[in-house]
Each structure stands twice: as C-alpha cells, then as structure tokens.
Amino acid sequence: MKFKEILRLVFINLIQNKFKVILTSIGIVVGAATIVMVIAIGKGGKSDVAKQFKNLNAGAIDISYTDETESNSGNGSNSGMPGGGMMPGGGGPGGDSNSSGNNSNSSNSSKKSSSNSSSANSSSKKSSNSNSSSSSSSSKKSSTTTSAKSSNSSNTSGNNGGPGGNGGPPDMGNMGGNSNSGSKSGNSNRGMMGFGMNKNEKITLTTDDMDDITTFVSGLSDATISYTTKSTVEGGDLEEETSYTIAGVKENYKDMSNLSMSIGSFITTEDDDNKEKVCVLGYSLAKEIFGDVTDAYDSTIYIDGRAYIVNGVLKKMGSVSSGISPDTSIFIPYQTGVKYITGSDVNPTITVIASDVNQVSKLKKSIKKVLAKSYPNSSFTIADAGSKMNAALKSSKTLTTLLFAMAAIVFTVGGIGIMNVLFVSIKDRTEEIGILKAIGCTKKNILTEFLLEACFISIIGGLIGIGLSFFITPIVQNFNVTVEHSLNGAVLSLLFAVLTGTIFGIYPAYKASRLVPVRALNQD
C-alpha cells in the first residue's frame, strides 16, 4: 500500500472521529501548553533578571551600614566576614568582631545566651574574647580585665585554640561555663558585648570611608557614595505634595550605574561642592510630574519646600532589583541632600567597582577589613551584584526545572491516556482491521496506520496546546510573572507531543497489527 494512501486513510479516520480525537488529545494539549509555558516563563525569568541587572555593573559592590535593629544577626554575619584576617583591631571591640571566625552559628546562640553574656559583659568586657574552647583552663585564671587589644589578637588565633594562653580571658571562662557550651557561647558573648559598646553610636559612612577603601583596597576601578531618602515634592502638574524617592549622588554615579541622559546633564561635582539645588529626574517620574520629558527640563520642582532646577532627565532604564530604581527617583547632589533634606540622619551606600570581576569576593574581604579598622564593632552589608544575579538566575532555573518535571508528568499521563484510547479504539475497530487484513493488508500497513493516527492525534493536541498557551499567558502575566514566548518553546513542545503520542501509540498499533483476521472478523 502506498504511504500516501495510508495517510489518506488516516485522515479519513481522524475526520470521522473528530470528537474522539479531541478527547484523546487533551492530555497532550495540557502537556504541550505546559511545556510552552515552562519555556516562556523560564525565558521570561531570565530576561527579567537580565533586565534588573542590566544597570548594574557585575563588578559592583555595595557597602552599607547595617541598621541597629538588625544588629543581632548583623553581628553574627559581621563577625563572619572579618574573621580570619583582622589582626589590627582598633579598640577592644575589634576583638569582638574577630572572634567571629566562627560565623553565623554564633548569632543564633548569641540570642539565647544573651542574658548570660550581658551579665558577663558588665563584669568583664573584653575578656569575653577568649575562646570558649580554652574556657576551662582560662577560667582558673582570674584576671578580670585584660587589655582589649591583646585579647583581640589572641582571639583570632584563639579560634584555633591558642587564645587561652593570653590569660586575659579568665572571667570569661567563668562566664563561658555559665553560658554553656563551647566556642559558640563564647562568641556570642563577644558579639553581644561589641554590641553594647556601639549601642548609641550610629555609623554614617562618609566620603572619608570611601577614600579609605579606595586607598587601602587595590583593584577597584571606581567608587561612589549615595543614599536615598523620601521627601515631599511639589511642582509641575502635581496637584498636591507627593512623596518621592530622593537619591543623593555624586557625579560618577551616572556612569557607574550605566545611566544615560534623555535630556540635559547629570549632577556635576561642582553642583555637589557648591551644594546647588539642582536635580535630575527619572524618566517615569518626569512624565508623572511634568507630563513630558522636554517640559521637565529646566523647570523647577519643590523638594521639601525648596526650589530645585531640573538639570536633566534620564532615559528609561527599566526595573532594577536593588539599589536605586532610576526611573522613579529624583537625583540631587550628595551634599545638597545632606544639607537640606536628610541632615545627619542618612545611611549612605558606598558603591565600588571591581576592576576584575573574579576578584570580587577577595575585594569584599579587604573592604571588610578596612571598615573594621574604622568601625570595629559595627556590621556592614557588603553585597556584590554578581552574586545577587547568580542567586536570581539560580532561582529562575529552579523554577524552570520544577515546571519541566511537571510537564514531563503531564505528558506521561497524557501518553497513557492516548494509549488507553487507542486500545479502546482498536477494540472498536477490530472488524475493520480484520477485513483489511482479510483483503490483503499487511501487518506493516496496519502498524503504520495506527502509529500515524497516534502521531497525528498528538500533533493536533500539540498545536491546540500551543494555541492554548497563548490564552494562558495573560492569566499568568496577571500574577506578575514575565512570560516570553519563543519559537523554540513551540517547536520543543510539538516535538514532545509527537514523541509522546508515538511512543505510547507503538504498543496499541503493534497489537492491532498482530490481530488474526479470522478471529477479528468473527468477533461479534
């Protein structure tokens, strides 16, 4: 029998059994739609991440002071960072942070043992540094106050067990005993103590800190300092005072954040030095306040009641995952903001750019060291864009994998559905198969016909599924998921559909081809 004629018969059968074909293919429809969506969502996620990070330099490292409210955990993490290296320790407190080599575990325990530790604190501040490991021995010695510095240095080594020798710690030893087990409790004590000492000092990173970092840490290509705050704004088309994000920045912020101007110019160093009341608007904001970018240029807006000239408007930059969202912010000179808006109540972020992206983690450590010199007890958040991006990409990958697993299950179920229906169909068509074989149809012909039917059912299912996915898209987008359809997704899902249909069609088709005509004809 000619292949063309077999195809013709297949089509006749499919058309005659439209309803059954549709029902059969439902599993495949769902499977195909799932695959398309999986790929679209996966792609969407990736491009989301890419979009969010496109304004961020991969080598960018953000440094900011961790708020006191978070200090508990902050301590833990803090200490974790400085860990190994910090011999220098400024005052007593440096020791505290040093001990941290032990890491985050300590933060947990610190909370529990805090009461203990606090008492300990009062009695002996620095002594706590001594590592708990050494506590037993140290406890016997009783020198209440050791010099903080010495304890510091000992600490670092102390982790390794050395510190006991310093002798300073003895009180600690007692404390340690009280507060319980090993090194962790010891650590936590220290953490707490450091804390206590800082308590009322609020650290404001300054340009000096930035200079410190750029001076002492090599391998940085650029550094800037910025902060954001909220303030009321008037002017333009605004009918009433509205609160917007105000970003205090330096001139080089623009290049470091890959911002570009739609019109006008960015904040300049002179603006900053002279504390000029000028500003640059984000694209969306300019539209919101003035209705149009060109209208915004050279206009005046009132921030916190003071008039600012709009020196420029940024291009639309899209969303960013962290830092300042440029589209919806007002940029003003750093010093101007400090003078008129924030006063001393500001928590700036220092952003540095690593010349070599691969050195980022090393640089982070070095920065920690430098900061620890100036602010021994304080915790800083030091985050780099690359790791954030990786984390985001990883989570989007996980999601995709999960969805893929789901699609595979759906396809399997769909395939079993096809197999089922084909078996029933073969039962129904036993007479037909019998007569075809009686008049000379070969096994191969029958096999081909039934396989083709399964194949076409799944192609139809696949196509419907792909169509369906376009209807699902708006629903999914409603949940703020970025969906990006691609030809690849459609082709892949069709491929999977055909594969499923064919694989699950093989057995029924084989069964059909093996029917004995005599029995098939005499069935009823």
Place this chain on the structure above:
Amino acid sequence: MKLFKENESDATDNSVKNTDYTIKTEGLNKTYTVGNEKLNVLKNVNFEVKKGEFVAILGPSGSGKSTLMNIIGCMDVADSGKYYLDGIPIHEQKEKSLNSIRNTKIGFIFQNYHLVPTYTIVQNVIMPLLMRGISYNDAVKMSMDTINMLGLSDRIKHKPHELSGGQKQRVAIARALVGDPSLLLADEPTGALDRESGKEVLKLFNKLNEMGNTIVMITHDHHVAEHAQRIVNIIDGNLTVN
C-alpha cells in the same frame, strides 16, 4: 458452462495439480483444543473446484464449514494436508505471501458485509486495489465498471450505514470483484438479508458465474445451496459429495 466435477477423491493422484483446478485439497486436517477436549474439525478433507465452477458447501453449524472456508480463504492453515489454489501450494506459504495471495486471488463476501464504516462506498470498493499499491485515483477509475455493473454508481459517496442490506452486500461483492480474483469466496452471503434481497444476490452470483467467475459459497441453507451447480455436504468435518 456447467462442468460437473466427478469426485473421484483420489488424493493420491498427484498428476491432477494443474491449473484446471482453482481449488484442490489433499487430506486436510484441523484440530482445535477447547479446554481439555480435542475437536477434530476437519477430517481428511479432499475437495476440488474446477475453474468456472459455482460450488456450494452445505452444512449445519458446527460442521466445520467455517474452518474449511477460512483455510480455503488463506486466513487459516490446516494442521496437515495440502492445499493448492490456482496451482499455488498454499500450505508452503509464509504469512506475508498469504497476504498478497488473499489480495490477488480471492474475493471475500461475508455474511455481515464487513464494510469499513468510516469509508465511503467507493473507498470500500477500492481497498484491495490500494493495497496492491495502485494510487487512489487510478483505483477509482479501475473500479467504476464494477460499480456500474452492480448498480451502485449513484451511491459511491455514501457511507455503508446509509445503504440497505442488499446494497451493502452488493458493495461487498463489488469489493470482491474489483481485484479480478481467481476465486469468489462467499460465507453465508444471504444470511443477513431478507428473502427478496437474498434472491437478488444469488441471481447475481449466477450471473457472475456465467461470466466466468469461480465461486465457492458456504451456507447452511439448502435452498440457497441449490443455486449452485454443485453441492458439497459437510457434516462433522467429513465432506460428502452429491
């Protein structure tokens, strides 16, 4: 030409396997095992049909006539014995060649018509031609004469369920004839038809026989069998010739 065949039943005479005989069997045996019982369905059946004959095999149900028909129709094989169709030793053939022998040598007509319900009349009729690798359009052209002869030309686009029983059987006959087979094999061709339609079909058989077709008809009905030139009785697997 009515050639009554004398049944000498000499299975031993090997010289007779020439092409004068459309069918020649020698000592066919077939046994079915049902549960623990062995059913000897065909016992040493020697049966011959000459070219151009119209033979009826008459027997009650359970006599083994269906089994004989399946073996003659190359859909089943005997346990032992020889069967020549058009001089071809069927008992030596593999399944694959049996397919093409059924396709080219035999036209089947069944009691229940066995038309494919999803195909139109013309599609049903041309099936045997398609299986020979003839293309659809050529097959339709080739079958038009047969379809016209059977008075089905205005029905070719219809589906089987739109036809009466007699018409369906004519479609089945058309399908059997279209491949120009050596043997028309009819299994109770009037079994599902009313008396009038049955008579018409039998008349048609006579006509086809006069045109030179060799016909073997299996039936349990004495009246139907009488339309044939020759009747062969089968009872309990034994063939007796009138």
